[in-house]
Amino acid sequence: MRKTLLVANWKMHLNTSQASMLVHRLQERTRIQRGIEIVLAPSLLTLQPLSMQIDRRKFRLAAQNAFYKDEGAFTGEVSFSMLRDLVHYVIVGHSERRIYFGETLEMIRDKVAAAVRNEITPILCVGETQQERKEGHTRQVLHDQVTTALSNLTSNEVADMVIAYEPVWAISTFGGELAKPAQIAEAIAFIRHQIEQLYGAKVAAAVRVLYGGSVDETIAGGYLAVEGCDGALVGGASLNPYKFAGIIDAAYRLRHETEQEG
Numbered sequence: 647m648r649k650t651l652l653v654a655n656w657k658m659h660l661n662t663s664q665a666s667m668l669v670h671r672l673q674e675r676t677r678i679q680r681g682i683e684i685v686l687a688p689s690l691l692t693l694q695p696l697s698m699q700i701d702r703r704k705f706r707l708a709a710q711n712a713f714y715k716d717e718g719a720f721t722g723e724v725s726f727s728m729l730r731d732l733v734h735y736v737i738v739g740h741s742e743r744r745i746y747f748g749e750t751l752e753m754i755r756d757k758v759a760a761a762v763r764n765e766i767t768p769i770l771c772v773g774e775t776q777q778e779r780k781e782g783h784t785r786q787v788l789h790d791q792v793t794t795a796l797s798n799l800t801s802n803e804v805a806d807m808v809i810a811y812e813p814v815w816a817i818s819t820f821g822g823e824l825a826k827p828a829q830i831a832e833a834i835a836f837i838r839h840q841i842e843q844l845y846g847a848k849v850a851a852a853v854r855v856l857y858g859g860s861v862d863e864t865i866a867g868g869y870l871a872v873e874g875c876d877g878a879l880v881g882g883a884s885l886n887p888y889k890f891a892g893i894i895d896a897a898y899r900l901r902h903e904t905e906q907e908g
């Protein structure tokens with residue numbers, strides 16, 4: 647059974663002391679549980695101090711971004727090789743990076759490869775805009791984003807990675823319309839189907855696919871129960887310890903129910 651993965655994407659929020667306070671609050675409210683992995687993605691600046699603060703049995707760290715070259719004259723950038731001992735995961739291709747920072751399919755492909763080369767697991771974000779959905783292009787967009795991003799990886803590398811389906815229109819930043827479970831199930835099945843076509847059934851069964859877009863403690867249970875959904879990428883609600891702890895609780899409950907059934 648694939649592990650449930652909950653990722654807190656703090657985006658450009660919280661300075662070092664605020665981040666430390668949030669970790670403290672979350673740590674108090676979180677139990678250790680084998681089937682669930684909780685990942686915090688703070689700003690680059692706070693990764694180092696948080697790495698010393700977190701209880702590693704409860705939390706892992708992720709970077710929100712990095713540059714695809716390992717080193718060189720790239721003023722202002724941080725490389726995956728600099729992050730390799732600090733984080734387990736890195737978010738790549740978030741729609742805010744694609745839209746606000748002009749990240750192209752090829753840049754995202756190179757970032758995924760750089761993460762893997764540095765033994766950091768990529769959490770690749772994919773998803774269509776409202777316009778693309780209206781025009782019936784959702785599948786094409788997902789196909790292009792997934793196939794380009796993975797094109798330099800071996801099947802074993804793909805099996806270990808994480809893909810987050812995040813329809814742009816459902817992310818709080820871009821409108822936050824609530825996606826329907828059936829829409830999520832369809833997109834996740836389509837993504838797994840793409841992986842199966844390219845890398846085979848074993849890889850498709852191993853890769854974890856998350857959902858992200860306005861997930862909070864009130865709807866997390868419903869979204870996590872969607873067929874094929876292995877967890878959530880949470881933005882806004884992850885900044886609030888009560889809300890994020892509520893999402894973790896929903897995952898515990900569901901996990902417990904499923905384990906008892908199976």
Ligand code: PGA
Nearest residue numbers: 817818859860880881882
């Ligand atoms: P949101 O963000 O939960 O605030 O919609 C999700 C994301 O951007 O990953």
